[in-house]
Amino acid sequence: MPNDVESLLPLNPRVFYILLSLAEEERHGYAIAKAVETITGGTVRVTPGTLYPLIRQLLTDGWIHELGEDAHDPRRRRYRLSALGKRIAQAEARRLDALVRVARSFALLPATHA
Amino acid sequence: MTLRRLLARAALLTYPRDFRSEYEEEMLADLDAGSANPLAQCFDLFKGSVRMHFDTLARDVAYALRRLRAAPLFVAIVVLTFALGIGANVAVFSVLDAVVLRPLPFADPSSLTVLSSRGPRGDVFPAVSPLDAQDIAAHERGFAGVAATVSQQPTLLLDGKPYALNGLQVSSNYLSLLGVRPRLGRAFTAADGSAGARSAIISDQVWRERFGADPGVVGRSITLDGSAYRVVGVLAPRQLLPDGNFAGIRSEDVLTALAAHLPAVERGERMGGGIARLASGVTLEHANADLKLVSADLAHEYADTDKGWSFFAQSLSALALGRAASSLWVVFAGVVAILLIACANVGNMLAARWSSRDRELAVRRALGASSRRIAGQLLIETAVLATLGACFGIALAYAALSGLAGLVEHALPRAGTIGIDGMSLLYALIVVIVATFLAGLSPLLSLRATDLQTVLKSAGRGGDGSRRHRLRAALVVLEVALAIALVTISGLVLRSFLAVIDTPLGVNTSGVVASAPVSLPSLGLPFQTAGNTSLQNDVLRRLHALAGIESAALALTYPVGDVELQGPAVVFGRTYSKGAEPLALSNAVTPQYFTVFGVHPILGRSFNDTDTANAAPVAIVSRRFEQLYLRGMNPLTARIRIQTGPTQWHWAQIVGVVPDERVGVGADADAASLLPEYYAPLGQLSTPFFSAVVRAPHLDPAVAGREVDSAFAAAMPLTPAPQTFTIAQRVAEDTRAQRLTTILLGSLAAIALLLALSGIFGVVSFSVTQRSREFGVRMALGASTSGILADVVLRAITTTAIGVAIGVVAAAFAARAIVAQLGAVSPFDPTTFACVVALVFVSAAIASLQPALRATRVAPVEALRYE
Amino acid sequence: MEATGDPHVFLPLSPSAFYIMLVLAAEERHGYSIAKEVEEATNGTVRLGPGTLYRVIKQMVTDGWIIEVDRVDSGDPRRRYYRLTSWGRRIARAEASRMADAVRTAMDRRLLSASTFA
Secondary structure (H helix, E strand, O other): OHHHHHOOOOOOHHHHHHHHHHHHOOEEHHHHHHHHHHHOOOOOOOOHHHHHHHHHHHHHHOOEEEEEEOOOOOOOEEEEEOHHHHHHHHHHHHHHHHHHHHHHHOOOOOOOOO | OOHHHHHHHHHHOOOOHHHHHHHHHHHHHHHHHOOOOHHHHHHHHHHHHHHHHHHHHHHHHHHHHHHHHOOHHHHHHHHHHHHHHHHHHHHHHHHHHHHHHOOOOOOOHHHEEEEEEEOOOOOEEOOEOHHHHHHHHHHOOOEEEEEEEEEEOOEEEEOOEEEEOOEEEEOOOHHHHHOOOOOEEOOOOHHHHOOOOOEEEEOHHHHHHHHOOOHHHOOOEEEEOOEEEEEEEEOOOOOOEEOOOOOOEEOOOEEEEOOOOOOOOOOOOOOEEEEEEEOOOOOHHHHHHHHHHHHHHHHHHOHHHHOOOEEEEEEHHHHHHHHHHHHHHHHHHHHHHHHHHHHHHHHHHHHHHHHHOHHHHHHHHHOOOOHHHHHHHHHHHHHHHHHHHHHHHHHHHHHHHHHHHHHHHHHOOOHHHOOOOHHHHHHHHHHHHHHHHHHHHHHHHHHHOOOHHHHHHOOOOOOOHHHHHHHHHHHHHHHHHHHHHHHHHHHHHHHHHHHHHOOOOOOOOOOEEEEOOEEOOOEOEOOOHHHHHHHHHHHHHHHHHOOOOOEEEEEOOOOOOOOOOEEEOOEOOOOOOOOOOOEEEEEEEOOOHHHHOOOOOOEEOOOOOOOOOOOOOEEEEEHHHHHHHOOOOOHHHOEEEEEOOOOOEEEEEEEEEEOOOOOOOOOOHHHHOOOOEEEEEHHHOOOOEEEEEEEOOOOOHHHHHHHHHHHHHHHOOOOOOOOEEEHHHHHHHHOHHHHHHHHHHHHHHHHHHHHHHHHHHHHHHHHHHHOHHHHHHHHHOOOOHHHHHHHHHHHHHHHHHHHHHHHHHHHHHHHHHOHHHHOOOOOOOHHHHHHHHHHHHHHHHHHOHHHHHHHHOOOHHHHHHOO | OOOOOOHHHHOOOOHHHHHHHHHHHHOOEEHHHHHHHHHHHOOOOOOOOHHHHHHHHHHHHHHOOEEEEEOOOOOOOOOEEEEEOHHHHHHHHHHHHHHHHHHHHHHHOOOOOHHHOO
16 A cells, blocks of 8 residues: 555655645635645745636545645635545655655754754 | 735636636635735746646656557557648648749839830730830839840850859849848949940859859959950849749849840830839829829830830739749648648547546546546647658658759749748748647537436447547548549659650660750951861861760750740742741751661651752751641652741752651640751851750760760860750650749648548547447357457448549549640559559558457457447 | 855755766766666666767856766777766755755655655
8 A cells, every 4th residue: 555655756855745734623725825835834825816726636646635624714725635646645755754864864954963 | 915925816716627616715814914025026926826737747758758658559550640730731831932932032023023025916924125224214203213135145264164154134223222242352343334434243153163262252254255344243042033024033143234235136026024013102003093093104105116106104013922922822822721630630539538438537527537638648649640641741842842952043033942941840830820729629529418326337329429420530531532633633743754754755765865955256357157166066076086976966956955946947949928828847957867766768868968058058858847838749759948048048958858756755735746857058047146965875965975075176276065855855855844843733632641541440440439339249249259340340441432532523523624634644544543542442452451450359258248 | 177155045946957967977978878777776767868968068168067077988988978077966965955954844744654655
């Protein structure tokens, strides 16, 4: 099972951040964008023109599920990570971790990252 | 509605509808909450939309390619069909663009006209005498300027070697009137037009070939026709210029300035041309109305030369390009028709393919794909096929244009500029788009009409199919008819062409090499008999001395030569009414002429060395001449009148009769008959030119040609050596136009045939698909494979037969219409008709084979399932 | 020509770009050796075809992230070697930091427990 997930890597970094932001809790689109901004300290931003096409693709591929309208704001729909999406996010995290170790060995990063 | 919302909504409009219906609200809400400036947001939305469309397109193309890879035969046939239709269009458009559509390379070409003369008998030609041109320039106010031209063929003497050039003598305003600037140096000025100035401008090709592209050539002195000229400029490469006469526009090797007063050219000699530019605001009609008055004045003032003559102006582009334009537009209409047929065929094939997969598409629709989406994907599939077809088509067009370049060069003006360029590619793109819609739309529409339920329950029971199917079958019948007609006509034309090439000339032409006419250098007086005779004897002596030359002679002309001379056939003792003397071909030859062509006199003798200018005048006639004009008398006692100079003649005793020789080849009736001919000894005439003919059966013709050239060069060092060729080469040159027509017609016929076959393939495929259930049932009930095969193929043959019948009738009518061009070949030649019909039936059977095989492979169980 | 500014503007990098910069961080290499090293470092999962490889390399040279170095190799004199510029190194470091942060976030969110890492 893990093998076929591997073939989907590497992920578009923005996709990974979307999955990551949904790993914590269900969110609607705007909240996802805000979360990504927070996680990356403002380095990576997902604008609506990019976000919603990606969300639709993730829905089609079955990496996230749609949950119906948001309680507070009926205009928005909420999404959550699917089991497949979670496995993919984990695989990508493992891949990134391996890369980070290599980067450390090449002195691109200090031995323990502050 | 805030600005932010307005911009955002506008940008969101570019997203696909189904996406918008789901996400538009959320996106707008996000944008309101966001803090980025509205313009940046709008731009980001656009970017997202473009990326989305692009991704969708890329995915659809990949999907289409994947599906197409599964049906290679189908793809091959459709791509070939498109390639033929699109390729033919691109080829013809390239020609049309280069020859007709592109404006002439002059300033404001639409205002340029050619001065022309109309004679008292109504004959019209594009020429005026330079003196008339001058007067027109002076009196006609509708022209912004007039330039006179006189064709010339000067000899350039360079390092002691003579070169023949094509040139134009022009008035000093010629280049500035056209708006043409030389690449080096300058154009002529008024000073160049003064007597004794002798200025020349050479072409880029002459500059490179003769002067090694030396930039110091400007200011150099060159020798043209024995006089010194100063080079003042070099033209741009491949510069085309109007010669004011029949040639329209072409390239010239050298331009020399016409002296302002022209002693050698008479007013009555309409040997020159005039180019006139209309003044701004003046129309051609207006100028011509004025010219009528000017003509009347001139006719009155110079009554002895200009009485009864009038002058008018024709548009330069119409004169130069008009004839080519009308034929090319007809050809263009033809290839557009071919494209429509090709698209109809592809439409048929697509309909067969898509409807057989109705189930897959219906299921996709049930799963939520919108009809629009599916339609879009199917159109993309068509577009991919059309693009592939266009790529092959462009390659085919390129090959065709390159292959025909040599033939087309002589048939069309500006042929040298024909090629596949940016405009051709742009046209190809437009054609691909049009073809995609033409081919894809009809099957798409019939697809939408299919009801989901009906399809799922009983695949292939297409009730709607039969009417459409009949229409499609009717179209294929027409295509077959067209193909039959075209192939038959081109077959007949081909046979006629082959017959012409093989025309027996009545003489033995193998091993004969002839030269083009060589003009005798003017020695002050045009016909100085004594001087010319010694020159001719010198050439003859050298020719005889050459190794490998069996026999050699000089003559004014020879079979299939460029020159055809005619003269009155007047027999001593007969009376003729004034102006009603019969005509015969005439020639003047040295004694070995008949030996060169392997001809022996039937009666009497040939010429020999005693028939000199001082001896008694003699003549030889052909058998036809004897039959027509010497009936009832012994030919060896008759005398005929021979012209020996511009105003001299004498009575010559006939000393021999020779077999007939055919002097020209052609498909028309004229050339089919033999004309009477008479010969005089070359030494007894004064002539301004002559040719050499030699018999060298064991020499390679190129080598023999060089030997002949060397003889001329030794005897006449200041005259450029003439071109030499074999008779076969001359025949090929003379039949060039016919060869081009044969090839074009043949190509058109081949395309029509291939399209008809692909049409048959398409319609049979479609029919098999519609009847697949029926085949399944029959096979389940025990029908044999060969039985089903026979059924399908026979049905195809029957449809074809209707087309064949119509086509044969059409071909017969068309053949009768062109019977004049077919010469000896009968327009109802049975062999040709039979071969074509057989060919079409056999290929139709083959074309229906694959669908027929498919019919036998329908699984009976599957077919029964939906019963 | 050493660029200055904020390397974070270029993040996130495409995976191919980062892989190339990563192997160049250790030593200068030529094209083929870069592709091989990437393949080894990722246990064969990431193979850079010549099309992608040279397209990205060319872009990075233009942007000043790597430079070409002339080196005469005993085997094949035609090889072009590449090296990270200091600007490129800063960008690679920023990307590596970003990835490290992402991994830590994954762990913090308990999406991924420490045990998911082999």
